Amino acid sequence: MTAAARPAQDQRHSVQGARMVVEALEREGVTHLFGYPGGAIMPVYDALTASSQLKHILVRHEQAAALAADAYGRVSGRPGVCIATSGPGATNLVTGIANAFLDSVPMVAITGQVASPLMGTDAFQEVDIFGITLPIVKHSFIVRSTADIPRVFAEAFHIARSGRPGPVLIDLPKDIGVMSAAPEPFDPPVFAHEPMDEAKIAAANALIAEARQPILYFGGGIAIARAERALRDFARRSGIPSVATLKGLGGVPTDEPSFLGMLGMHGTRAANVAIDHCDLLICVGARFDDRATGKLDSFAPRARVIHFDADEAEIGKLRRAEIGIAGDISAMLDALDARPDCDPWRDQCAAQKRLWAPRYDAPGNGIYAPALLKRLSEAAGNDAIFTCDVGQHQMWVAQHCRFTRPQAHLTSAGLGTMGYGVPAGIGALLADPAATVVTVSGDGSFMMNVQELATVRRYRLPLKIVLIDNSQLGMVRQWQELFFDENFSEIDLSDNPDFAEVAHSFGIEAFTIDHRSEVEGAIQRLLATPGPILCHVRIDPRDNVWPLVPPNSSNVQMMEKGW
Template structure:
């Protein structure tokens, strides 16, 4: 090897980059990452970035509350698989993002949140609209940055986006002091490490294959990790190859189409009885992209008591965290599922599971003339077709959507699973429509949830987003009332919402078409109107305040002990 000398080194022909403002670096960094939409609300500390936005390739969506920005970015990230971007000013702007950041963290959604901050010399002086958003969000982000040098902005943004979408996705926060946004510098070079791809553990794979081959009653239990990894094709191939019955968590719905004959339904607290009974009888549980969450398992030490466990997850920290696995496999879910070879003999078991599914199927012929929400949702999802995306708020209607709607892909069911965020539905509908403009996006909400972010009706109107909103109004905080009825001796405390506004008139005041129904005979026409109306529309459906979600597993109870008090 020869040592180069100054004489034989060619001169650098690349000119040094010109100094530009930090705000311009932010806009250019977002463009390099392929960002097309950002959701935000301007203010003092972030104003330099807003000054740099006009003329860029970015489309800014002005929400009416910063929480709406974060939740819309969350939905955008779920649908596209790319980090959704939200932006807010310092102080209350930043703190209003916190719920949406936490929502993305608990559901492993890629997001980059950008917050303005007071100028660097003022940090720590209790300056106007100064809060330590870096410290506030530490437990609910994958990583966070405070920009200390203008030149580092491009490198920080590149690293933030890489972190948000890699491994187990999640939110990353970038706090931008105002002097860093207005200051100028030549951008520093961007250097990112090559991503690591861990090989499949062949010994663990062989052990798992042996367990599958020897199982008489294996069950596939899958969760939101499948959709995060875009592993639906591999999961479906594995299920078809083995003939294995399957159950899903709330976030897993759609990874195998819900109308697949071998799919038994959602398991857990509000799961289908056939699904919970199958888990109880299984001798092998193949857990893919799920984490043995308490809402899925019920009383953990009574969950799948006869089953050995194969746990497959993209995050090695989840394997064995709550339930010991005989075999754990971490890494690329698709590669792992494709590598399995065993095909068990399970004809009798599959027939038993199919019989449980048939025996415990829902009856939609409810008595009376009132609107029965499960039947309306089933009919709506069938009418909406394969291009439908449902975004849900939180409460009884959320569980009815999970139980009764048809999903053919995980991205068709956007719901706040880990945090249970009321007010998620409308902003999520905005994010979903901008991520997939050709989809039929339907927000299902309740009269409690919709009031949390009802101001986003203005955003829907401004951008002419054809969101279909189905609002179930029982004049109650329904899920809280149900628990007070069943577990708190009917001591109904602070759940009365009988002073609700006329929601159709509220929508009209925002310039959105709306109508009200309160009888079963009106349901078919309402569904057709929702689907066929070209622009945004809200259907206000009044339902019986005494209606409950069934089945229900009481807290700290095995999933086999399901309460079911339908007519």
């Protein structure tokens, strides 16, 4: 927090609460907020019109406001801001708040509330959003006094972005926003910097020096901490091969020879086998999630563990670490100077990566989604950002697209929110207008927030949408095929609309392809079109995601499919 927060403390004249909200957002450097107006939050919307700094983005559903704010926070590194009215407006934010909480994304959610005297009376559009969201926020505030608004907002933004980031809720009763008061003096929050544990760093260096088959396992904490420079420097000077979680992709460029790919349920064979054989596992900004580890007691069974994380609660939560250190990830990585004797191991891992590289020469003339996505990411270049929905296409993006920075891959990892892709594309474009932003969606996910095509059109956002359509809930169908004796239940989406015509009805350019000979031209058209465009891609509904680790299995027990 800078001294810019001070003026509200020194100006003791009376100010309307809603105006204080706008001034607080301006002091925090907010430029965009995503929302939808309604009765209880109307005083704030009234005050917004007087701000030249704040640009409000009118979404068509409050869930999209929270998801767009989530993506904005991931790309910018600053808290994304979403705003909604009381009752259903507030509850519609809940999925997006939970999404940010599980992926540790900085966010401030502002909800209107019924007037203070009516709270607890079951008034029109009253709901206890404070209570509803308690398990999925870092902190919550109900503003009880107009004079406290500057302090509450300063604390909320500080909490959202400090330590392990996450969402913070501010519930604002309507009368508090209407009344005027002199702002109450307060001291701006300050960031506390804990000293690094030098003894543990020395012990970590000793373990690294002794290792002969070490693996660097990193996750979403790298993107959160903006620690990719430190991670890459450590990987280069140590010579240790690396693997990533779904959220960690891009921390090390995916085409680095010593990067073995994503690990886990849909990870690469090279990554999963290397983890199984390693003698030292250096975990950085990851939490031993079940989708990454498979059967936990068989994960890295031969390895000692060093665990670095911003959140001390993660260390030892699922896997005991010989050395665990909580703190600044970049500083800890920079302090590691050991160089293990692991050249033969690194060469072996690189050879396995080449041996088990994916194939793209699928039979037939239909479109093979992994091949399309690989080519698209190559053509889009290093400055592109991919936002992804949830399902088979999500795994194909993770497996086959190339990423040179973690902010280039935005996906709902912890919550698995269908409908994330288009709102996330909106947030990403507003956070980084110079980037080429590509949303990859599936026919199931796309329909969850299809109304946001109106937002794309309204703000003339040049979002490139690739809609992969197998007329199925593909991932559910794949599991029913493999693990439920092909008892296909409620996965048929053959009554989908003509998605190109849907886009046209929103005023967005669109076209459909279904033959592999059309892929190259489609990619060129997507990337050359200056405005928003949707490419509807029909694929074989029988295509599955491979490899796949079955439930309750070790990561090396991978199911694969040959042609």
